[in-house]
Amino acid sequence: MADNSKKRLLKNTFFLYLLTFSSQVLGLITIPYQTRVLSPEMYGVVGVATSTMTFLSLILDFGLLLSATPKVASHQGDAAYLSELYGGVLAVKAGIATICGAILGAVCLALPYYRQYLALYALYYFAYVLAAMLPDYLYRGLEQMKIITVRTVAIRLFATAGTFIFLKSDADVLALPICLLCGNFAALIACFKYDRVNFEIQPILPSLEYLKNLARSSLPFFFSRVSSTVYSTANPIVLNAFYAGSPVIGLYTASEKFLSVSKSVVSPIADSLYPYMVRNKDYRLVKRVLIFTAPFILIGATVLFTFADQICVLIFGDGYAGAGSIVRCLLPAIMVIVPSYIICFPVLVPMGLSSQANFSNFIGVCVQLFSLALLILTGKLDVYTICMATSAAEVSVFLYRLITILRHRGKKASADHAPYR
Template sequence: MKDKNKKRLLENTLFLYALTFSGYFFSLITVPYQTRILGPEFFGKVGFAVAMMTYFRLVIDFGFILSATADVARNRESQQQVAKIYTAVMYAKGLLTALSLVVLLVICYVVPMLRQDMMLYVLTFASVAVSAFLPDFLYRGLETMKRITIRTLIIQAFFVLMIFLFLKTPQHYYFVPLFTLIGNAVALLFVQHHVSRHLKIKFVRLEKGYLWETIQKSSPFFFSRIAATIYQVTNTLFLGLMYSPGNAKVGMYVASDRLVGTAKTAFSPLADSLYPYMVKNRDFRLLKKIIFIIMPPVILGCIVLGVYANEFMALFLGPAFYDAGAVLRLLLPIVAITPLVYMLGFPTLSPMGLAKHANLSTIVSAVVQLIGLTILFLTGLFTVQTLCIITVFSQFTVLIYRVIIVWKNRHIFTQKESIVDVPQV
């Protein structure tokens, strides 16, 4: 039984990697083309819009990717219960999307800088909102990723091709969110068909209070995820508001941050697929093996990339982005510690009964980040370089916090590891 669970974990991890990383991969392969066509200024505009919409994406997701995944994993033997979870989450996302759209329109109307590019922000919001309705939590909890992954990959590849075919001048920058929206919409239609016809999961009537209970249960995960994203999103927003979204400095930072974010997502599917597995099996030995295997090559890769950062950025994104290598070099420590941050988060702390500390660690990090930004502004020391330094420091705060919690509670870790070794009768 244990071997069967591990085989299922491996297959789910591989397909979750493909599904999660494909979006970033297809986005990444278009980045060199976008940077050459749009240049730092217009690329910065698109990056600013994406950063702004990330907040709305977090509101719409509301932490369901963690709370609902765990609920589905625990109840996947009951199709009726899974259908209730699925219905509640999708209804909740609908309500949060409507609320977010109203807020966005008000902000765009009030802020002249945003009102001038309203189509860009509305299209970017639409692409993000549609993507948020893809029920990743359902497939992760059920650990059945194969069919949906293959279909989504084909659809995403087709619409990435559209960007290469139609994006020809800087003035076409709105094509980036437009084709992303179309691709996400078609993918969502296929996914809903698969959920209804093949998984036999349909919308059901919810008893009074169940929807609110679902939202309330997920709220700690929401605050954790928005805190974890503050550094990445807020940095771009601060730069855009300080220099204007079309400033070359914003484009340089966005390009570097996009690469760092993509590198981080290389570890996210592994942690995400381990999460439901660890909730059910608590196999800490496997967790330790994975950490010891992936950390050395990650650290070595960051060192090599740091040495040749400027040359890499010029080769990958074009000569205009040569100076962005200095920004990338400062942000690389974040990539180096990401596997540990992810693995010591929910996959470790949840089965130890300490999930609240995974949330608290990101909140503490966000507070450190905001305090650091405030100090930089008040002292007149705010630059792209000092921003990167504060960001790296705040991310190390997450790691240090989680290491301390795991170490202080290592007796729980040892006890539950021994439980895994007890033969199943």
């Protein structure tokens, strides 16, 4: 049974890596095409719209992806429980979508800039609402990542094909959200049918009390994701405020790619470990994963520190040699990303410490914002000190998570008979 669980874990990790890889590849294919057929002004409009929707998608999810996944993992095979959860998640998200839609509509009608692109924002919003309704938490909890991967890749392929077929100029810009909307609608219908036939799960509208409790249990996860977003996006905003139009912003943007790549590399491992650990509490496996990845982190960090200038020139071009020094300032953050992600939700939630996992991101926000405020007040703010502040924030988050585990491992070892040592 344990061997089957680990095989499923490896399979799920593979599919999540395939999902991440497909996203990057299709993005590389479509972005150059869009920049060539759309004017810079219209491409900027699309960029603002998609950035707005990315933020709204965070609100639409409301932390339910993280809070509902362990519920599913703990009740596999209980169709009645999962059907009630299924309906509850849909109802909560529908309520949030209604409120957000009303606010977005009011803003678009009130401001002239947004009013002229009302159709674009409306279509994008409905597309993102449908995406939020997709029951990814169910497939993560059931450890059926193949379903998510196949569905998402199919949607992205459809949207990519639609972009090349229908987008020829600024006049065709609505083709972008329409293709996404159609793909997400088809995926949602397919999910409802698949879940009913294969898992005997169909949405049941629960009581109002149930919905309140579901939303309440998701609120800490929502704040955690918002906190993580704030301290990971604060740097470009601050840099732009002090160095608008300066090449240093481009150098930072290039350097930050190393940090984002580190997150994309470890995210599939953490995401597949999360439901597995909720069910199995196999802390020794986490220890083996950390031991296995440690040499690669150390070797990679050594190479990056030594050859950062040359690597940046190789990847980004001759004008980016100066990014090497910025990368070195981000190196502590890059080094702790892998262990920090792995010991967060996959370990803390099975230990009954989900509140600590969520609070750890708030620690990162506090360290980041305090550091930025101190740098501004002392006149020491530049791209290097900002990156050092980011490293301090990421290291603080990691240390908080690690210390929390070490403090509670004895109590959990006696309760679960599976010590994390």
